[in-house]
Amino acid sequence: MHIPDGFIAPQCYLPAYLVAGGFWVWASRDLRQRLDEETIPRLAVITALAYVAGLIMLPIPGGSSGHLVGIGILGMLFGIRLAFLAYSLVLLLQALLFGAGGITALPVNALAVGLVGASVMTLSMRWQNQRYAVFYLTTGAFLAVVIPALLVALVLGLQPAIAHREDGTPLFFPFGPEVVVPAILLPHLVIGVVEALLTLAVWRYAKRRGWLNA
Amino acid sequence: MKFLQFFILTMQNRIRLIFLFLIFTYSTSVYPHGAGITIDRQEAQVISIQHEDDTPLADVDYELSIAGEEWPYQSGRTDARGRVVFIPGTERRWRLRVFSADGHGLDERFELDPDPLPHGHADHGVSRISKLVLGVGILLSVFGIALLFARRSKR
Numbered sequence: 473m474h475i476p477d478g479f480i481a482p483q484c485y486l487p488a489y490l491v492a493g494g495f496w497v498w499a500s501r502d503l504r505q506r507l508d509e510e511t512i513p514r515l516a517v518i519t520a521l522a523y524v525a526g527l528i529m530l531p532i533p534g535g536s537s538g539h540l541v542g543i544g545i546l547g548m549l550f551g552i553r554l555a556f557l558a559y560s561l562v563l564l565l566q567a568l569l570f571g572a573g574g575i576t577a578l579p580v581n582a583l584a585v586g587l588v589g590a591s592v593m594t595l596s597m598r599w600q601n602q603r604y605a606v607f608y609l610t611t612g613a614f615l616a617v618v619i620p621a622l623l624v625a626l627v628l629g630l631q632p633a634i635a636h637r638e639d640g641t642p643l644f645f646p647f648g649p650e651v652v653v654p655a656i657l658l659p660h661l662v663i664g665v666v667e668a669l670l671t672l673a674v675w676r677y678a679k680r681r682g683w684l685n686a
Numbered sequence: 687m688k689f690l691q692f693f694i695l696t697m698q699n700r701i702r703l704i705f706l707f708l709i710f711t712y713s714t715s716v717y718p719h720g721a722g723i724t725i726d727r728q729e730a731q732v733i734s735i736q737h738e739d740d741t742p743l744a745d746v747d748y749e750l751s752i753a754g755e756e757w758p759y760q761s762g763r764t765d766a767r768g769r770v771v772f773i774p775g776t777e778r779r780w781r782l783r784v785f786s787a788d789g790h791g792l793d794e795r796f797e798l799d800p801d802p803l804p805h806g807h808a809d810h811g812v813s814r815i816s817k818l819v820l821g822v823g824i825l826l827s828v829f830g831i832a833l834l835f836a837r838r839s840k841r
Contacts, residue, residue, distance in 0.1 A: 476789075476791055476793060477793050478783055478791075478792075479785070479789070504835075504839060507832060509833065509836055509837060512833045512836055515829060516825065516830075519825055519829070520822050520826065523825060524822065527738070529738050537737060537739060565821045565825065569817045569821050570814075570821075574793075624789065628789055652789065655787040655788040655789070
């Protein structure tokens with residue numbers, strides 16, 4: 473789901489940096505109060521899990537491949553602000569060390585996956601009721617992958633219209649939304665299911681340990 | 687006398703001659719629009735592009751440009767083994783952009799070896815597993831420092 477460098481026009485990523493910068497400041501406020509001795513080791517382990525999961529390519533039926541995201545687990549355990557910050561750190565490391573996702577695309581990836589993904593998961597946890605807890609949880613984790621994938625696809629699909637040469641040939645990502653939305657969304661439906669199952673496994677473990685009430 | 691009359695052009699014959707001249711002139715001007723080929727041997731560069739799991743990035747769009755130039759030098763689709771083949775000539779600095787419809791791809795600037803001998807070279811940087819471990823190390827260090835600050839502020 474990471475957008476690499478050179479795919480997004482400056483007209484798109486410069487405003488995205490401004491918006492993401494605002495959200496990074498918002499997420500960092502009162503960080504000292506929210507990070508205690510119990511939360512930090514858990515956050516470290518889950519962030520490392522998201523980092524590793526994002527780099528292991530899994531084969532998807534149809535010949536494509538994809539990777540897990542881990543934003544559902546981060547959102548479930550730590551809420552929007554910490555999950556957004558932690559996932560932004562994951563994206564930064566993946567971009568710097570592996571070139572998976574780019575520095576210019578970082579704010580778009582962080583906003584779409586980190587902020588929107590964590591928000592979807594956190595809201596589904598808030599609306600969760602005891603009777604249908606598993607349904608809310610798995611649906612939330614599934615949508616926390618699929619909705620950001622749709623957003624990333626729309627941002628990419630808009631690039632030919634945003635930046636092109638005089639003859640109309642695109643300067644950056646060349647495919648329109650009619651091509652890129654199904655190409656990105658369909659594999660992420662499968663990834664979303666796997667991510668929901670992984671989130672469910674972590675939720676059961678976290679529930680036994682009492683992490684969810686912390 | 688009859689023999690001489692044969693060479694004397696009537697008005698009607700002049701028009702016919704001009705018409706024939708125009709037809710022949712036009713047919714020779716059509717000739718350069720045809721296509722021809724020249725076959726010779728030249729040094730080509732082969733770039734192989736892979737997914738992160740080392741499978742070839744086959745049949746995806748690419749755009750190869752001389753560094754700093756807006757218009758591409760060559761564009762097309764990678765072959766079944768994820769390769770781009772091009773003849774660089776004297777140009778050394780290049781930019782390759784590869785776009786897959788599912789959002790994968792790359793934007794790579796590279797410089798060709800001035801040595802014309804066909805030595806292959808690959809990116810032998812830090813291995814993937816080393817980078818993975820390095821990343822986990824950096825993450826744990828960042829959170830370790832945060833933990834130290836959390837403990838200090840508690841005191």
